Amino acid sequence: MTSARSGPRRRWIYQLDVKGSPYLYIAPFFLLFGAVGMFPLLYTAYVSLTDWNLLDPAREWVGLANYAELVADDYFWNALFNTVSIWLLSTVPQLLAALFIAHMLNRRLRARTLFRMGVLLPNVTSIVAVTIIFAQLFGRDFGMVNWALDLVGLDPIDWQAGTLSSHVAISLIVIWRWTGYNALIYLAAMQTIPEDLYEAARLDGASQFTQFRKITVPMLRPTIIFTAVVSTIGGFQIIAEPLLFQAGTGNPTGGSDRQFQTVGLYLYEQGFSMYEFGYASAIAWTLCMIIVVMALVNFAITRRIRSS
Amino acid sequence: MSAGRIRLAAGALAVGMLAVGCGGSPSPSTGSAPADSKITLTLNLFGNMGFKELYAKYEAAHPNIKIVERTSAYNDHHRNLAAHLATGSGTADIEAIDTGFVAQFRNQPQHFADLLKHGGDQLKDRWLPWKWEASLAKSGAQIGYGTDVGGLAMCYRRDLFEKAGLPTDRDEVGKLWPDWASYFETGKRYTAKKPEGAAFFDGGPQVFNAMIGQAETGYYDTQDNVVVATNPAVRSAYDQVLKAVADGQSAKLVGSSPAWNTGFAKSQFATIACPAWMLAKIQDQGKAFAGQWDVAAIPGGGGNWGGSYLTVPAKSKNLKEAVALITWLTTPEQQIEVFTKHGILPSTVATYDKPEVTGLKHEFFNNAPIGQIFTTAARNLKPQYQGPRAGDIQTAIRDAINRVEEGKQDGAEAWTQLLGDVERISK
Structure with a gap:
């Protein structure tokens, strides 16, 4: 009710708070998941398409050969x-x-x-x-x-x-x-x-x-x-x-x-x-x-x- | 439930394994040493190399140096080292490398300080020639200084020999087996009258290691080609060992396993191929048998099994100080101390003439003259070229012999599967 008098700026902040903050609250999970879950998953997929031995610095794209x-x-x-x-x-x-x-x-x-x-x-x-x-x-x-x-x-x-x-x-x-x-x-x-x-x-x-x-x-x-x-x-x-x-x-x-x-x-x-x-x-x-x-x-x- | 738990367990295990090498690695420069005045040198080793007393001595002479030693299990250590070198972080100032892995690492000399550029060119004559050459890269760089060599002897139990009607005096025992054929003949005699539960040797693969270590060529020719399938020495040792296994001479224990450790305490075998570093092992595991163990010459004369190098990774933050430390640790004077205190046999050839080395006797082993036995073995050794994956091939052969010992396959089947495994390793 009070927001009616508080001008567009405050309303905008209020809107952002209501709509945006839930995303902020869950963001840490997704950021962490991206760093320690998603990235390794995708990088492993990439590595699986290469011929890479740790002892041999050369890395070669081999497609699905593995x-x-x-x-x-x-x-x-x-x-x-x-x-x-x-x-x-x-x-x-x-x-x-x-x-x-x-x-x-x-x-x-x-x-x-x-x-x-x-x-x-x-x-x-x-x-x-x-x-x-x-x-x-x-x-x-x-x-x-x-x-x-x-x-x-x-x-x-x-x-x-x-x-x-x-x-x-x-x-x-x-x-x-x-x-x-x-x-x-x-x-x-x-x-x-x-x-x-x-x-x-x-x-x-x-x-x-x-x-x-x-x-x-x-x-x-x-x-x-x-x-x-x-x-x-x-x-x-x-x-x-x-x-x-x-x-x-x-x-x-x-x-x-x-x-x-x-x-x-x-x-x-x-x-x-x-x-x-x-x-x-x-x-x-x-x-x-x-x-x-x-x-x-x-x-x-x-x-x-x-x-x- | 299963998902979380096993994933967790696997995670914990992986973390645990990493922790062995890198988890506990505070970066040397940010250690607790008071600011700029003190340099902390870290060493990653894979077991007791007998340096503990020497660190104190070195620190006393160099007040600005603090030495931290970390040890982990043999396989973990070398796996971590390979990973850390490849990823460019996590190595200590000084890393130990075993003979079985040195060929693998000398193929990547770019990761190590070339010791020739740090005064190593003057030191070459310190070591047995083959020891020096084994850590020499194709590019000519020297990646490590040798510490110990295995030197090979045969340890045996006097009491068990006596019960089986064999001689017990170490010279007479040595005369029983001038070569491996007569060793296995002795095994037959022993087995015919053996005390209950005590086989002649601990396990086929360990005897095989000792035998192949004496051959001129092992698993590789000097061009790094794998020759397991074509080298007659490999097949001949394999066949001889399996014959002895079939005759009931083996306790069928896998080397370094908990069951093998128990085997010492429970007297499950009467002989064991004995590099110098094995003495400490026998003392630890078979405390009750002081004076019963003795040391005789190895069949075939010389031989080597194991031995290590100290290297300085090129990424070391204290490269100069690290090189100075390994240079000092491998001087003959310090190596004599390591041998007399711990029985770890030096590879520095000058020590072999010193009376405190040649005259060394070991009380636990019935006062066996270990100094004389092991230096003779090390001198008689015919150096054998080690290829990059020798350690993995060794493991494949161990598994093959184990398959026969466990009765899962006959010798021919195990051999066929072995050649397949070796091909996979060397491809």
């Missing part, structure tokens, strides 16, 4: 297979276990907060320390897992040497660290499910398991899809666990036969061990595209569920 080489590269496909395998082996049991743990935590328990905080504990540990400890547990000669196998009369396993065995071991690291985290997300969603649904089911004589299967899981579906999408993105980027699983040997080949080299690790090998920046950038972009496609597929599934 990508053509990548498609024909056995080691890339091997890494992609390992990535998918480790992703499946870690995500599926992880989410199932998280669902079960969340269900248990959702009941009336003594010291409920303690348990709920407890499941998150593995998540706050250092990934480096955890991986090195797991690598010791899965040691060939003096590892605790092989010791336990020996107790029950089974032959020891050279966990690092085998393809499946190394994938299982690495998946267990991921599962151990992230199950509790996902369980808490499920727990939060479970608490939004109206209690009367369960009450009605109990009146109908449904067992705990039937309640879980017929009420809890369907009501959680959007949350489950969300965790699945996010686990997919993370699973495809996995690098620290396979790198550190062969600690001390100092090279990122993921085992003597690349049996647990993931795409992320292959990228690291090409970029920072071979210094092939052009080729490594092509791997980075290809990996990014694969993740985008996976995310879109997931997004499509989510929409269909919502509309049905």
Whole structure:
């Protein structure tokens, strides 16, 4: 009301304040994103079209040659297979276990907060320390897992040497660290499910398991899809666990036969061990595209569920 | 959830790796030294080179100099150095380079101070000739001064040898294996009566390294062509090692891995190819076995494994002072101190006649005359030309031998895959 008397100048400032300031408030994010997100992304795209080795100052434009080489590269496909395998082996049991743990935590328990905080504990540990400890547990000669196998009369396993065995071991690291985290997300969603649904089911004589299967899981579906999408993105980027699983040997080949080299690790090998920046950038972009496609597929599934 | 966490983890890891080399690099000129009076010289090393006591000595003699040493893991150090040189920032005043990487870096002499222009032309005779030549660029520039050489011997466990019915005296043990064929024959004898859980050697690739180090030609000819596929010495060493692995002589431990470290403490092997710097390693990992370890001559006589150089990047802000420091650190007098205190064998040839070097014995190793053993090995060494990617080829061969040790492939399959890997590295 007062602005009517305050002249065009003040009105202009007022307009600017109302219309312009929201952009100012969000500008820092976009500036930062441009500097540390967008620029590296675009620059990597540019580098991926050149033949650039760090040891050799000459940089040559080669177009899509790096990508053509990548498609024909056995080691890339091997890494992609390992990535998918480790992703499946870690995500599926992880989410199932998280669902079960969340269900248990959702009941009336003594010291409920303690348990709920407890499941998150593995998540706050250092990934480096955890991986090195797991690598010791899965040691060939003096590892605790092989010791336990020996107790029950089974032959020891050279966990690092085998393809499946190394994938299982690495998946267990991921599962151990992230199950509790996902369980808490499920727990939060479970608490939004109206209690009367369960009450009605109990009146109908449904067992705990039937309640879980017929009420809890369907009501959680959007949350489950969300965790699945996010686990997919993370699973495809996995690098620290396979790198550190062969600690001390100092090279990122993921085992003597690349049996647990993931795409992320292959990228690291090409970029920072071979210094092939052009080729490594092509791997980075290809990996990014694969993740985008996976995310879109997931997004499509989510929409269909919502509309049905 | 997975996305944030793993991305975060990868990020943290990458940052961690960078931090090893550049994160902790305060620029030397803006250090905490009181204004213009003091110059801080930084050294980036990849392990204990035995210089700590020398810094104090140098600082006392040069009150205007302050020395800061930073160390990181072997592979990280060299990767960071390559990246820092290429991007033109982040290098220290002095950077150490290992023999396995020196050929790669001497191909980029523009990044380093040419020591010949800073008095190096007068110092050439300080070092073993091959040591001097290995860091010489094609352009004629000298990029680094040699510090240590590996010198090669064979360390063995007296108690395990005794249990297997082999002689334990180091001279007699040395006579068991004048060459590698007789070394593996001894391995057969040992394996037939070996104590439970203790193999003859630690791992195939480590023995292979020692063998190929003695060959006239290694992975490269002198024109920088990779000759892995055609050099009979490579294939012959490969076949001999795999034969011994098949005979059960290997503990199948990957060098430098945590499992390998455990192997020392758990007595998983009776012999190990032993450059001078390995002595410190054995003492650290196998403390309980003082007096049980001993040092004998290496099969085949001489040999080298490892050894380092000190270089000054051309970008160093204190280039003159840095060159003065590495010149001083590599004088025979200081190198003798490094050897007697740390057992790290100098490459400065004048030290090999000094009684305090040749007479040095090592208590932990049953008073073995390490001075005499290692200087003899270093003198007997036939220098071998090192090509630019020798380190990467070495790793590919290690993986090939590991594949056979793990039972994943037979020797022929692993060889075929190895040649493919080598081709990728050298293309």
